[in-house]
Amino acid sequence: MESTSAGAYGVKRFGQGRKSRRRIGAGVQKVMLTAILLGLSALFIFPIVLTLTNSLMAESEISVNFYAISNNKENADDPRVAGTYVNLKWIPDKVTLAQYYDVLVKKQQFLIMFWNSVRIVVPIIIGQLAVAALAGYAFSQLRFRLREPMFFAYIVTMLMPFQVTLVPNFIVADKLGLLNSYMAIVLPGIFGAFGVFLMRQFMLVVPYSYIEAARVDGAGHIRIFTTIVLPMCKPGMAALAILAFVDNWNMVEQPLIFLQDPMKQPLSVYLSVIGEGERGIAFAACAIYMAPMLLIMLYAEQYLIEGIQLSGIKG
Numbered sequence: 466m467e468s469t470s471a472g473a474y475g476v477k478r479f480g481q482g483r484k485s486r487r488r489i490g491a492g493v494q495k496v497m498l499t500a501i502l503l504g505l506s507a508l509f510i511f512p513i514v515l516t517l518t519n520s521l522m523a524e525s526e527i528s529v530n531f532y533a534i535s536n537n538k539e540n541a542d543d544p545r546v547a548g549t550y551v552n553l554k555w556i557p558d559k560v561t562l563a564q565y566y567d568v569l570v571k572k573q574q575f576l577i578m579f580w581n582s583v584r585i586v587v588p589i590i591i592g593q594l595a596v597a598a599l600a601g602y603a604f605s606q607l608r609f610r611l612r613e614p615m616f617f618a619y620i621v622t623m624l625m626p627f628q629v630t631l632v633p634n635f636i637v638a639d640k641l642g643l644l645n646s647y648m649a650i651v652l653p654g655i656f657g658a659f660g661v662f663l664m665r666q667f668m669l670v671v672p673y674s675y676i677e678a679a680r681v682d683g684a685g686h687i688r689i690f691t692t693i694v695l696p697m698c699k700p701g702m703a704a705l706a707i708l709a710f711v712d713n714w715n716m717v718e719q720p721l722i723f724l725q726d727p728m729k730q731p732l733s734v735y736l737s738v739i740g741e742g743e744r745g746i747a748f749a750a751c752a753i754y755m756a757p758m759l760l761i762m763l764y765a766e767q768y769l770i771e772g773i774q775l776s777g778i779k780g
Contacts, residue, residue, distance in 0.1 A: 516752055519744075519748040520745070521557050523561050524746075564745040582714060582731035588647075588651045589650075589651055589654035590706050593709050596660065597660030600664070601665040602694055604661070605665050606686075619662060631719070634723075638723060645725045646724075647724075650719045659708075660709065664698065676694070704769045707761060707762070717734055720733070736754060
């Protein structure tokens with residue numbers, strides 16, 4: 466009996482030791498994963514914080530900090546120059562809003578380009594939500610011939626780099642007389658494949674019992690779509706709106722190709738030349754340009770996460 470009790474006690478201690486080692490290993494793994502995520506977060510946040518802090522510096526201070534990458538080497542012997550390396554300062558010596566005044570008041574072209582970006586992005590978002598919701602309902606709830614091949618074609622176009630479609634879009638816009646107009650950019654953006662894919666995946670998880678009950682009550686597709694499916698897809702539509710805004714707010718290639726008039730181009734194109742000779746203005750312009758995206762992500766982050774999770778998309 467004593468040997469049996471000792472054996473059971475030994476087995477028990479061995480099991481406790483294994484559990485303890487597992488807990489320690491899990492704790493170490495958690496700490497390492499947290500450290501890696503913190504490092505990656507700092508790496509991505511660094512440019513944003515640097516832009517915001519430098520936008521509050523005086524032009525003279527910015528010129529000294531970034532003298533090493535300046536094209537003007539006439540003042541190489543200036544004692545204010547820190548050296549041959551860029552001086553990445555986080556805290557301004559003196560906080561000033563002069564750059565923001567110059568951008569918003571003196572440089573009226575900035576506001577024009579900002580409005581151009583709004584005129585391009587807002588119609589794309591509204592149109593893409595309408596087209597994606599209707600097409601997603603058709604691909605998920607309707608039964609018709611060639612449904613799967615057509616959806617496969619959407620997937621193929623979504624996997625292609627958008628640069629591949631620039632030449633066909635340019636030819637079509639030229640034939641329709643849309644070159645140098647916003648419609649040459651808005652129309653391809655409205656009929657993007659990703660929105661259809663996202664809404665179709667989201668509508669697939671809508672409980673079929675709700676739709677079947679509505680059909681029993683005599684509801685048609687329009688009523689089912691507007692009263693049952695669409696209200697349940699609000700998180701997915703919110704996620705699509707956020708992703709469409711981020712994607713189209715940063716567009717560069719399409720305006721350069723389709724818009725020959727420089728005054729019609731969006732702010733994303735104008736940022737490359739706004740800071741010529743004045744780096745402080747460039748930092749202030751970039752900070753204002755980032756503001757809509759940062760505010761949307763801070764306000765609608767939960768909608769984006771919920772929409773992606775409920776859509777069933779993994780990874």
